[in-house]
Amino acid sequence: MGDIVPRELISLADDEGNSVTVNVLGRDPRWSAGLAAEIVVRTPFVSGRIDLVLSTSDLTSWADALNRLDAGEDVAWMEWGRGPSFWIQLSGERDCPEVVVEDESGSMVTVRVPLVPPDDWIAAHQQRSHRVMAHWVPLLSAS
Template structure:
């Protein structure tokens, strides 16, 4: 296993300068079996970031979301929990995929980011999830 910790769980971007990433920052200081992470939105118009706590169950939910996306379904990730939610719509309002990040419980802001990811983005994200899970689950259980 590499000594370099995988950081980007989600990295969706296009040639127009639009991107949404979920970056693992490291072990949580508050939760023994958790990770601190952040959602970062960047567009030519608006940019922002919000903190996020990741657990093994949230990573499992992301794996299930990737399966649904691969089957052609839109997904909501983290929707039931307090804190930010991420929605991926395969055909959004502008007839292209969109990522919607909501922070209903905090800032009450919603950002809708249209973007066209690479053709193999679901396989790429399964690989990212595997790397993050393998590295961080071993680190958290140590």
């Protein structure tokens, strides 16, 4: 079990078929200090994916965002980057959490996904974030 490479940084899904995931694909071939990753959105209505590159500071800011979510705050992640932006609003327009993915610099598309994750989703994502960082950050630091 220790040999399993942690790939899912974010995995939010509900019983209605809505999901948003951020998967680490491996080291970025163009930037030794970056990880190739993707955001995948799936709903019964619309599905899509977009590539992104994550740095150590992106992983750290996601861990910080989880702490703010745990304190009851909405968060923006990668809001000022050159790629897609990612928001989590704890009480969205439909009185449930919403994930908003915006690709303003590329396709100029914004997707808003309401979903009802399990009660322990923040704690589960804190553990997921820790596993991803423990595995990938030393590899990026060795570059």
